[in-house]
Amino acid sequence: xxxxxxxxTKSIGEGDYRALAAFRHALRQxxxxxxxxxxxxxxxxxxxxxxxxxxxHVSGAQVTVGELxxxxxxxxxxxxxxxxxxxxxxxxxxxxxxxxxxxxxVTLTPRAEAILRDLSxxxxxxxxxxxxxxxxxxxxLERD
Amino acid sequence: xxxxxxxxTKSIGEGDYRALAAFRHALRQxxxxxxxxxxxxxxxxxxxxxxxxxxxHVSGAQVTVGELxxxxxxxxxxxxxxxxxxxxxxxxxxxxxxxxxxxxxVTLTPRAEAILRDLSxxxxxxxxxxxxxxxxxxxxLERD
DNA sequence: TGCATTTACATCGTAGAACGATATATATCA
DNA sequence: TGATATATATCGTTCTACGATGTAAATGCA
Numbered sequence: 001x002x003x004x005x006x007x008x009t010k011s012i013g014e015g016d017y018r019a020l021a022a023f024r025h026a027l028r029q030x031x032x033x034x035x036x037x038x039x040x041x042x043x044x045x046x047x048x049x050x051x052x053x054x055x056x057h058v059s060g061a062q063v064t065v066g067e068l069x070x071x072x073x074x075x076x077x078x079x080x081x082x083x084x085x086x087x088x089x090x091x092x093x094x095x096x097x098x099x100x101x102x103x104x105x106v107t108l109t110p111r112a113e114a115i116l117r118d119l120s121x122x123x124x125x126x127x128x129x130x131x132x133x134x135x136x137x138x139x140x141l142e143r144d
Numbered sequence: 145x146x147x148x149x150x151x152x153t154k155s156i157g158e159g160d161y162r163a164l165a166a167f168r169h170a171l172r173q174x175x176x177x178x179x180x181x182x183x184x185x186x187x188x189x190x191x192x193x194x195x196x197x198x199x200x201h202v203s204g205a206q207v208t209v210g211e212l213x214x215x216x217x218x219x220x221x222x223x224x225x226x227x228x229x230x231x232x233x234x235x236x237x238x239x240x241x242x243x244x245x246x247x248x249x250v251t252l253t254p255r256a257e258a259i260l261r262d263l264s265x266x267x268x269x270x271x272x273x274x275x276x277x278x279x280x281x282x283x284x285l286e287r288d
Numbered sequence: 289t290g291c292a293t294t295t296a297c298a299t300c301g302t303a304g305a306a307c308g309a310t311a312t313a314t315a316t317c318a
Numbered sequence: 319t320g321a322t323a324t325a326t327a328t329c330g331t332t333c334t335a336c337g338a339t340g341t342a343a344a345t346g347c348a
Contacts, residue, residue, distance in 0.1 A: 028216065049168060120161060141272075
């Protein structure tokens with residue numbers, strides 16, 4: 001973090017393009033793995049991300065629709081639709097918040113908890129299995 | 145798929161969920177940055193990825209439609225459509241391969257080269273600027 | 289207190305992109 | 319040469335995020 005020899009990039013070479021392309025390829029590979037893992041247990045990738053965001057939230061396995069949108073970096077209305085699909089799939093339940101009745105609290109069902117546990121274990125395995133090149137590429141890109 | 149005779153994964157704890165969620169959040173942030181950077185120069189994210197894959201290809205800035213599909217991990221027909229959109233946007237040109245007339249060679253236009261150079265510089269900057277937490281999360285996930 | 293404003297969620301129609309199924313052209317092989 | 323494989327193209331469908339807009343509840347402030 002100390003050797004900032006080049007402050008302004010501005011000279012991109014062949015190697016930079018190859019490194020960036022390889023990085024995106026590794027990224028895409030991870031995302032494809034994740035998509036397939038999710039679909040294999042009957043979830044869309046977005047549903048999986050939503051469950052993870054809910055479960056991984058600081059406040060425990062409960063978030064509002066708005067908080068979910070924030071974490072997933074999608075619009076509020078997209079989060080509403082995503083949650084509705086999750087409810088239809090019996091993966092979450094919705095409940096009005098007592099102290100602010102505009103808010104809707106989204107909670108994982110036991111079914112979702114079980115599915116997410118398996119999915120998360122598979123993802124940790126995958127990252128251990130093939131995460132290294134990914135990290136190395138990122139480090140290389142960050143370095144010079 | 146082989147029967148799951150692999151040793152049962154270590155049990156997942158709260159920290160694992162949080163780390164995975166944080167990792168995906170960082171990933172998503174990078175992708176959102178990338179999408180916005182692409183759109184800011186008039187490209188869709190997919191078009192940007194295609195240009196990068198072509199430019200970063202070992203054989204120089206030329207690939208066939210099929211190779212592009214392989215690198216982007218999409219279906220051949222999706223690659224055809226993507227390339228058609230790139231042609232319409234004057235970002236690539238198509239040419240039949242001399243030695244195998246089934247193949248179509250896709251080549252970047254000067255316009256695409258220029259746009260990609262700027263985009264790539266911006267991405268390298270972004271990775272230097274905010275890549276660290278991303279890498280650290282990945283390393284942490286890989287470690288334990 | 290009353291009313292405007294802000295906040296949070298919901299609804300609806302649209303659009304972009306990837307896909308499966310299928311078609312066509314070219315190459316290769318027995 | 320005919321059968322089969324390979325490379326690309328076309329078409330209709332589906333899925334999901336979005337913008338625009340609507341509704342309900344909370345908040346601000348005169």
